[in-house]
Amino acid sequence: MTGCTINLLSDHTGVEVLGADLSRPVDDATRMLLNRAFVDHGVLVVRDQRLTPVQMLDAMALFGEVFAQHNTRFAIPDCPQIHYISNQDTYSDGSRYIPGAGYHTDHSNALEPPKATVLFAVELPERGGDTQFVNLQEAYDGLSAATKRRIDGLRAIQVYQSRFSGRKLIGLSAQNRDRTPASVIHPIVRTHPESGRKGLYINPIRIEGIVGMAQAEALELLDELLAHSIQEKYQYRHQWRIGDLVMWDNRLLLHKANADYDMDQMRYLYRVMLKGDAPY
Numbered sequence: 001m002t003g004c005t006i007n008l009l010s011d012h013t014g015v016e017v018l019g020a021d022l023s024r025p026v027d028d029a030t031r032m033l034l035n036r037a038f039v040d041h042g043v044l045v046v047r048d049q050r051l052t053p054v055q056m057l058d059a060m061a062l063f064g065e066v067f068a069q070h071n072t073r074f075a076i077p078d079c080p081q082i083h084y085i086s087n088q089d090t091y092s093d094g095s096r097y098i099p100g101a102g103y104h105t106d107h108s109n110a111l112e113p114p115k116a117t118v119l120f121a122v123e124l125p126e127r128g129g130d131t132q133f134v135n136l137q138e139a140y141d142g143l144s145a146a147t148k149r150r151i152d153g154l155r156a157i158q159v160y161q162s163r164f165s166g167r168k169l170i171g172l173s174a175q176n177r178d179r180t181p182a183s184v185i186h187p188i189v190r191t192h193p194e195s196g197r198k199g200l201y202i203n204p205i206r207i208e209g210i211v212g213m214a215q216a217e218a219l220e221l222l223d224e225l226l227a228h229s230i231q232e233k234y235q236y237r238h239q240w241r242i243g244d245l246v247m248w249d250n251r252l253l254l255h256k257a258n259a260d261y262d263m264d265q266m267r268y269l270y271r272v273m274l275k276g277d278a279p280y
């Protein structure tokens with residue numbers, strides 16, 4: 001695919017790719033370029049795509065293997081490996097459910113959490129509904145030497161829904177519950193398997209504690225690390241356009257959806273995740 005242009009979207013996170021068409025075969029040089037840009041910049045925004053769920057799934061083979069999601073409720077019937085994100089879903093009590101409305105990293109309660117999540121914008125509100133990212137490698141670099149020493153080697157206990165989470169998730173079906181481990185342990189500082197860079201690995205909706213640390217102390221430390229990480233200087237805020245395919249690296253980012261728009265307007269995106277490795 002010749003004529004692909006890559007532009008930076010911020011000093012530290014995100015690039016946009018112009019001139020690519022992921023509905024058609026992509027040559028090896030372009031595949032390598034896109035994968036390199038993803039590892040180097042954390043968020044890859046491929047503009048102006050026109051993809052059906054099946055075409056999106058086919059395009060994912062450029063980047064990795066599909067990770068089976070926790071909750072099959074959001075699967076698209078004729079292409080169940082692709083899920084959807086919509087602002088029109090509700091909790092069982094009828095209140096509106098906005099997926100991802102709070103900083104988190106995806107499925108960190110899996111033994112091998114997904115390396116990437118990919119969304120494709122099908123329908124968007126006129127304004128708002130941005131996705132915010134924070135770069136946890138930049139945040140780690142910005143910690144004091146004393147904090148780095150303090151957190152070195154600490155391991156967090158991760159569950160589907162932490163009892164300390166401010167955000168409620170949709171409950172898992174019995175079948176999905178059986179496939180999900182009760183808890184897993186992951187380091188709080190992880191090394192990116194492809195770039196070798198160190199970054200924080202925290203997740204306020206899933207972490208319930210730190211191994212060997214009193215609960216109050218652990219929660220205080222996690223709050224401090226989160227407050228440090230979400231400072232504006234570590235953020236990239238993505239303003240969506242129809243046809244954006246956005247792939248982000250869960251190994252180095254937190255992300256959140258913004259529910260700051262007119263809920264009578266539809267926000268609808270296709271979603272898929274890609275397999276990753278055990279954090280170390």
Ligand code: SIN
Pocket residue numbers: 085099100101117129130131255256257258
């Ligand atoms: C998510 O957390 O996967 C959804 C993010 C978004 O809808 O912007």
